[in-house]
Amino acid sequence: MILSDNAYNAGFSVYTYLFKFRTNFTDFKLEKSVLKSVMNMTKFELIFEVVIRYLRPQGGEDIDFEELALFSLGLDDLGVKIFRYLKEKGIATVEEIASTLGANEEDVVNKLDYMYSLGIIDHLGRGYIHRWSLPEAIRRNVIRRITEILEKIAKLAEGGFDER
């Protein structure tokens, strides 16, 4: 997701969206607090956002470890379905994935871009490629990319905040 430079516009869009689809009074109160939070948001342009979760399986012995790993990397149900489809096919286009899974093309593109930016799939032309096994991709790409982002944040903190 790339946020607009103008957070106030973003806040207004969120407000409009919520107001349009929810009428319940309790929800409206919640929406106002969401709006307030969005309106107060510091203006920085977002390039990429990754979510890492430490998850615990809830009971049961039949754990889907692949799903657990993918959710831990911030994917949702659609993301997991797309990853599995790519794993089965090796390579696929957005149109093919969207029509097979019955999903919106834009949603599929967003999920694929997230997975590509994370480093668990590859992208060439119109094709998205399952090139590495998931553990290999995590060790080879994900750890390196996230460490690089954090290193950069640390470097900026050092130069612009810690020293003053």
Added chain:
Amino acid sequence: MSDDFEVIAEWIIRKLRDIDLSAADPDRVIRWVLYSLGVKDLGVDIYMYIRSVGRVTSTEIAEKFKISPTTARRYLEQLHTLGLVDYIGREYHLTRKNVASCIRDILIPRIKSVLEDIARVAESALEKEKEERFLSRKDIDRMVLAPVRRELDRTLREARREALKEIERIFSTTKYVGPKMVSKILSRVFDTLAESLRRLGEKTYRDIEIIKIKPTYPTRGLSIIETRDTIKYDVYSEYRLERRHLEYAKEKGKKIIIRVYDTLYLDEGISPDLIDVIEEIYVFGELIGPRNIIESLRDRIRGPGEIRYL
């Protein structure tokens, strides 16, 4: 996300467009830094407040920022998960004055460790898939050997019936049965049997092809079973355990358990710092290795077998 999983901790890491350090004031820089780490504005204010006062409780934070104690704790928990603050009892303080060193010394190792855990979880999924691809002995017996046995019984019954029918026909039509005739009968019996066995062989081969049985133990005299936590070696012939085997186990975070029924050599290249990965060695045959390594493993070596030093 599925209800099958509970979120214990969560990190949001953002790659933001760079800011111009020469023009930005420290407040804007820290907001950029903390927003990059997923902290919202109020979280930043709380962080700055702790920085200015040194030590603070969640109740004081709640009062200062006019939020509920639960909300205050949620923000403090996030700062704690990021390694920026720590606490003793109810009192929170900065882990380090320097944000960069918090990121480098606490956050990066923490995230790396979580990602390594996730990689291990993903590895378990691969192992499970692999296990599912291999048939168990019971399945092999049920799907391949039992039909072959049934087919073999049927073939032999048919061959016997054909042979008896032929013998009966010959005896009913021929008065004199000499050696030539017996030889002819036996020859036809064996031909029928051979043809039946050939058909049986083809059928079995087709069945095996279809279910793709792969050998799980490719090395003769050695069985290696790798599970989530351990690597189990069963040594039935001579085998040399080398440094690379222990390095592999160490890298994967697994323990080695060995059962020696013949001879196991511990390679001289194995260094004492690696032997921690060996959980147990059961020696029923012979264990040969450098004295220092065997002595260090003494409490983990069991069984009635012989131990010799190199």
